[in-house]
Amino acid sequence: MSIGLHNSTFKNPVIRWVDSRLPIFSMMQNEYGTFPTPKNFNYFWNFGALAMINLLIMIATGIFLAMHYTPHVSMAFDSVERIMRDVNYGWLFRYVHANGASMFFIVVYVHIWRGMWYGSYKAPRELLWIIGVVIFLLMMATAFMGYVLPWGQMSFWGATVITNLFSAFPVVGDHIVTLLWGGFSVDNPTLNRFFSLHFLLPFVIFGVVFLHVAALHITGSNNPLGIDVKSPADTLPFHPYYTAKDSVGMVVYFIVFASLVFFAPNYLGHADNYIPANPMVTPAHIVPEWYFLPYYAILRAVPDKLGGVLLMFGSILVWFILPWLDTSPVRSMRFRPIAKWFLLLWGIAFGVLMYCGGKPPEGIYVVLSRVATLYYFAWFLVILPLLGRLERPLPLPESIAKPVLRGGGPLPAGAAAKPMEKA
């Protein structure tokens, strides 16, 4: 071993030659091969890997769509129709890309929910969580701008309503909107820059995902018990145990994905987006894509323009400070007998908002949106900070290995009064 070379353990001479100079094989081996991973993961832990695959699918289909797409107001709609009718397999790429966006949000919502339920945002994983929220915001921007590209009625009016959100801010608002548009309304300059940014942002997301994973590999994964890894008996090497478990999830994921693409490719879309954009006529009922509905409902729940916009942005920004709002030292909801019901209710409030966001803003839907919005924020800002002090958590198991290997010997006195559930 000469000086200045990495001490590689690989036997294959070619791999060894590269690895000694640039230890990417060692790195892959350490981070994805032997990486010690808690042995009690459930299927909720599949969703990070699924999100990664989904990102790669979006980039692959997106690049090929971009080869045929024309970002000009007079040609965009027709170029997408040409992709659908004339380009070989164009229909496949477009349906995979459009439904892939929906799959991406399904996967990421479950991934976020997992983090909330098992307290993955708590120390020492606060920064990991914050990077995750950044990824989510970038995804929202990317999906929003992508939806504008086919230049249908929903593309145009969605872009108009969303960019106009910024006009709510005093003084600078209108200048920001003009800057976003590059004109006096959503028009060709807007479409051009949205295409440019829609192409760029997924690669930015890729970079931020790298940071997300790097941070994860410093702290290690959380697990369904929410307790720290104490010894090698608590872990398994990532490969083959979790490569195998992730593959099972992947099969299910692809079944759902393929069912959407091949049997209901337009189920999650809106029919009005097959009408070319018309700046003179607003569709009677404009709604965003399903994954934005909860925030749209919050926007409309507030009878004041600026107030609605602030609450809408606030509904996601509040996630950033979640690690400090939750004052309980116990991570997993399994051991939080009161908090878990309030969190479930929060999940329901999120669902109610999603439902109301797709309905016209009148009557019962406004009332429901208001109640759900109130609870959405109350959970973060009132209930969670208080519960950490008021709630008495259940006794925590001594280690991950103990409840897994049954009859693992008596618990030390005082550590737990109750027999543990099976993990």
Place this chain on the structure above:
Amino acid sequence: MADHLAPAGAPHAAGEHAADGTTKRDFLILAAGGFAAVGAGAMAWPFISSMNPARDVLALSTTEAEIGAIPVGGAVTLMWRGKPVFVRHRSPDEVQAAATVDMGELRDPQADSARVKAGKAEWLVVIGVCTHLGCVPLGQKPTDPKGEFGGWFCPCHGSHYDTSGRIRKGPAPANLPVPTYAFTTDTQIKIG
């Protein structure tokens, strides 16, 4: 503050340390940092500025139209800067209704006379973009709903505008704006 990077035991030039312990190096760091910040700002400016409306976009910003053929009570929609402009030929009743509203009732108080040209009160010209989030309100066609105040109704989130295009009910904060325009003849207008 000590000068950490100076070799240990190096003799300090006389007068290098000010009385409060700051060094020349602190000044250099501050000056260089300040300069770099200004430079970064100067480089960012062309990028940001390029996103604002280009000159050809600005150049296309006037529209002319002949409006003499619009019957009383009728309306047309023109296109100006990519946006709809509503021109309505108001009936005497509508003018009357717009002119006699109590200012205290208005969210964005503005007299009707300030929104039309003197002696041309029958013509109302407003930008047809809801001041809430930018939808095009209904009310131009005879069959459209005109809202509770006889002007326009925005279906997106339910804003009602009166016969002067002023916001009366719903989430929109401001009146439909009146664009810069002039009558070039008795029946012809130039917007922009």
